[in-house]
Amino acid sequence: MRRTPVFVAALAIALALSACASGPGGPPPSGPSVVPSAPHAEGGPIDLVGLWRVADAAGEADATWLRLDAGEFQLWRDCGMVMGSWRAGHELIAAFAYAASGECTAGGAVPAVPWLDAxxxxxxxxxxxxxxxxEGDVTASLFVDGAPEPIETAAEFYTEPPVIDARVREHFAAASALPPALEPVTTESLVGRWVPRESYPSDPHVDVSPEGTWTGSDGCNGGSGRWAIGDAGDLFVTAGPSTLIGCEGVNVPWLFANASLAGFDGGELVLLDRDAEELGRLTRG
Structure with missing residues (x-):
């Protein structure tokens, strides 16, 4: 299986972030900078959206901030930024770092963030x-306290808290209920190796670990991230970038990463989107 080393993805994203006109959602709006402040509470994981000072996190310096936007995060360190994706539900959260900028890319790999992984x-x-x-132990605490200094390898608007607008609210809209004909997945029942119903020589699959991580392949392109299971089949999956090599197979990593609901129809794992529309079915392999 051919994969692009992760530092290539890190470099590509770092270059994109260095242009002020680039980045998620395009350039920042003109006008005065946003003063970091506690976002208005709306209830649920959307209340995590903001720019937070990080404390009580093992291995982090005092000048560390975590910027949580819709589905993505930027962790500001002295060396630059570490970027990744996150998903959350009621009290549950999963985050996955997959890229970096500035001196954080030293050594050609994404820096480890053990406290966030845990x-x-x-x-x-x-x-x-x-x-x-x-285990219930504290990994970090987040609070509003200033903002990081701008750096050359990131657009300046990343030093400001995200605006909670229609785009953000749409991202955090609650998923539909799991269809009653399906049995909700649990942490225990989801762990294992899953493959398409049809066999392929290229071996498309996803391996779901009990430690909350997953890896997979569509037959040529690898994928990885973290996952969590909520109530009644709610599924929260994070993922990093992937290569785009064409080959025969099924994009199992995409199916898994884009699922918001999961249930069993007999021995088949059924993955569904936020609207409870079926994305695909997998079997144990």
Missing amino acids: TVSYEKDGDRWILRDA
Whole structure:
């Protein structure tokens, strides 16, 4: 299986971020800068959207911020930024770092963020968000406190908190209910190796680990990320960039990463989008 090393993705994203006219959602609007402040509470994971000072996180310096936007994050460190994706539901959160900019790319690899990898839940505590691991131990706390200094390898609007607008609200809209004919997946039942119903020599698959990570392939292009299971079949999957090599197979990583609901129809794993429309079916392999 051929894969592009992860530092290539990191470099490509770093170059994109360095242009002020580029980045998710295009250039920032003109006008005065947004002063970091606590976002208006709307309820649910959308309340995590903001620019937060990071404290109580093992291995992080004092000058560390975490910017949470719709589906993506930027972790500001002294060396630059670490970027990735995140998904969250009621009290559950999964985040996956897949790129970096500035001196954070030294060594040609994405820096490890162990405390963020270990985070599986969040809760409000006064003016702070408390992040916890699977054992309930605190991995970090997030609070509003200033902003990082601009750097050459990132557009300046990344130093400002995201605006909670229609785009953000649409991203966090609740998923439909799992169809009653399907049995909701659980953490235990989802773990394992899953393949398409039809066999392919290229071996498309996804391997779901009990540690909350997953890896997979469409037969030529690899994928990876993190996952979490909520109530009644709610599925929260993060993923990084992938290569685009064409070959015979099924894009199993795409099916898994884009699913918001998962259930069983007999022995088949059924993956559905946020509107409960079926994306595909997999079997144990």
